[in-house]
Amino acid sequence: MDFMTIFTIFVLASFVGFEVISKVPPTLHTPLMSGSNAISGITLIGAILSAGTQHTWLTAILGFLAVVLATINAVGGFMVTHRMLEMFKRKD
């Protein structure tokens, strides 16, 4: 893969993002923020590689810290979103 390929993916993904997210109703904007926030925890996979490959002790520590922060972001984000969305379910 060259730079131009991933740049193309970036641009196309932004169009998909605008298309999908503009359909989210205002009622769900807070869950949208916390849920998309959880998705941005995807940095976790970069963190895992740095913490696991351990080329140097410094990168291992940086990777470890990043794993902690990104995991908080991902786990906390999905869980709190789930908690909120359960409240929006119709109670019949």
Next chain:
Amino acid sequence: MSPTLVNLAYLVAACLFIIGLKGLSHPRTAVRGNLLGAIGMLIAVVVTLLDKHIISYWLIFAGFIIGGGIGAVYAYKVKMTAMPQLVALYNGFGGAASLLVAGAVLYEAGVLRGTPQEIALNAEFILSVFASGFIGSITFTGSMIAFAKLQGLTKETAVRYTGDQIVKIALAVITVIFAYLMLVYPGSSVPYWFMVMVAAVLGVLVTIPIGGADMPVVIALLNSLSGLAAAATGFVLFNTVLIVAGTLVGASGIILSLIMCKAMNRSITDVLFGTFGAVEGGPSDDEVYGGKVKATSPEEVAMLLEGARKVVVVPGYGMAVSQAQHAVRELYDLLEAHGIIMEFGIHPVAGRMPGHMNVLLAEADIPYDRMKEMDEINPGFKQVDVSIVIGANDVVNPVARTDPKSPIAGMPILDVDYSKTVVVIKRSLSPGFAGIPNPLFAAENCLMLFGDAKKMVEQMVKSCKEDFG
């Protein structure tokens, strides 16, 4: 696992993120959407753990346990009113994680020079590392300031000083100089970390001048930045799932920022760099209110409600502060049981983050189809018998429609003043974020109910119960 299989798994994860976000377009499908997103994350993580370059797992799993524990406990315990702080905090963590990963990869690239695992230190790589560190660092400190403001650790008001724009521009220029140094000395990490520190200061300075009603814009913007930082890290690692996921979040945050800005009739640059609240020449409090404000009691409001056919509640940040949503729910049950329709008119910037009011009302079990958007509810206000404004001010100020010189001129508002009677529950006549008096409070059809929102609504419920028998 072969690289093809790994990339296929990443593709599946990216698709799950898109399908998951699509699920958020309706409350019925939203829970499933969020779960699909979480499954996507799980797939991406598991596949990454199988990477053959990983030589030790204990640091990774220690990170999972610590991070997962903190995230889960906080997610479970947080109050719905504190949701803006939580999102701010998580945004910051995401940004910090991205800047750490980019820093680690840059350092590895320096160490691995001349080995078979060598990473090409070309300009694209260096600039991606720069973007990840720069955006990540601003997101981190900016979010921490936003968190401190929302949590009440620092004053929420805007902090401004003369020459602040020049300082910010100077800092931005310095980060560009460090980017240049990174390009000149591609094997060194030193310019990167200096750049990160300068960007951190910049993040603080950009967020400090923003407060109050502008908070939703900032939170949405930081949300977007945390995604863009992840996308930049994707460029560093040449990893497509990071790029797709980060970009989706970036787009989401930008859309929300634009919606918030539109709802305040302001531009993003105005929120970030402009001044607000410097009101000159407008009418004074005395001119607007002098002898015209009528105070009422919960008992009187209860009588009004009993004679009404349609009631609209307009919640604002004051409802969140006094935790009045459960009392409102009681009132809703009581009125609905007696055939009185109650709906909720929600302004896009009510509260401290997009959709803040909806979450609070949902927490109190108000059905979502009773929560109406501004454009949906505005045409019907003439048929509304009683509008109850709870802790909102600027979003119901008719000056926005009538006075082109007002600082909120042109801002879309909820037209509560068209309803037969307006009841405003508020602690005092103090102005909202815009710093201007609200002629609604002095209007012929407006009654002021001074006091704490929760207590006032509770007393209204009590009176209604007595009257209904």
